[in-house]
Amino acid sequence: MSRAFPISGDVLGRGVAMSYLSIVALIPLAAVVLKSVDGGADTFWSAVTTEQAVAALKVTLIASLIVVLVNAVLGTLIAWVLVRDEFPGKSIVNSLIDLPFALPTIVAGLTLLLFYGPESPVGVNVAFTRASIVLALLFVTLPFVVRAVQPVLLELDTEMEQAAESLGASKGTVFRRIVLPNLTPAIIAGAGLAFARAIGEFGSLVLITGNIPFKTQAASVFIYAQVESDNPIGAAAVSVVLLLAALVVLLIFGWFSKRALRHEE
């Protein structure tokens, strides 16, 4: 491939890009990793195995898993309705899917607290319970699976489905045997992004969960509390666990997205 830019410009451009990325993101993250092992492996281990840290990580991972499963089912369902169904106002509903991304997380938490908190107009109060963590995470991760599945569903040729139906397959069988296998890579890709987002979420949890240690304190809130109480090693150690969990999940996601691309070619 020939170059459209003179070499000096190339080198300058990528030099600037790599320096900027290093200064802004990589060096600070390296500081977290180094801080976590500042006192040796033992200190790291005892920091991530304190009862409160384990409880926070457990609550976060379980809530994130529940949220990912709900998203995989309902996100796919919503994508299906947005692609295959027709109803008035569909394009507005379609735009609103991105609202959790555009809305600041603290506002998201506040809106949920209004409807599902102590002053709920319908009498449903989940504030300060573990259910509130799941609720907040469902809100902020809504777009991922929907937006991953939608384009695949749009591209999917309906001829195969029609053929199966004309041969007597029921709607359920057609979905299970033809549609679902085509969507699976996209569902998993979206679910991976949702999981990575969920385990690190902070802003939407602050107001509605009450941040009660051992009960509703999520990992990110635990880290925040450690920073506030001047325990940087504890904060850094749990941060590294979260980082590793996110990276492992994103690696799996990358593997599936590559596999999906290979299918298309």
Added chain:
Amino acid sequence: MKSKYALRFVALGYLALLLGIPVALVFINAFQDGIGTAWNAVTTPEAQHAFWLTFIMVAVAVPLNTVFGVLCALAVVRQRFRGRALLNAMVDLPFAVSPVVVGLALLLVYGRRDGWIGPWLSEHGVQIIFSTPGMILATIFVSLPFVVREVIPVLREIGTEQEQAAATLGANGLQTFFRVTLPAIRWGVAYGVVLTIARALGEFGAVSVVSGKLSGRTETATLYVESRFQRFDETGAYAASVVLALLAFATLLAMNLIKPKEAQG
């Protein structure tokens, strides 16, 4: 046909309960004592300062991340060098990092007491943490990947033929970039900029850690929402939330206007 309506009912019902009704409630609560009260709540000196500070975050972070994003996308798509795959992977890192961890990372580098370069900077009269520069760094970090991610596919799509033609006709690197490449990727850049603005406006966790939350000094709009709510000034919290929600709706509108143009190229 019955199943079609059942699916539509579940999808729309879920979206209404998770998004629609809670967000509508914030508007209702903000205006329940009249528009005048809500207006007064968002025009207090503290509120004005908070929105001004948020504006500064956006005004600094977005242009820097846009220039970086275009340079980085060019390097990843148009250049061949060692570390290219690594650069491509590293750019996504901010998506996998909890906002609280971002704040902690900056604290460990720039903290005045025991950060890597914080004490040295402090001796020379530069304060990063608990001050605007630290909050800007946090905002840059969390909104880093958006322009890169939007521009990379567009660059791949347009190919290099036109750039090569321009080069053959004697255009230098900069001329080719500004007169051929940039016009071709402009809607991709614009879409990335909108996403970057939305993320920068709404950032809470990372900014919260490095800000020190000094009311009227280091309080952005999202931090203002939290502090008003914690001080039982609910009208103030809801009114500021409504402003942020309106900005979120403006973001959705901009996304909808730009997306079709991006698809047309």
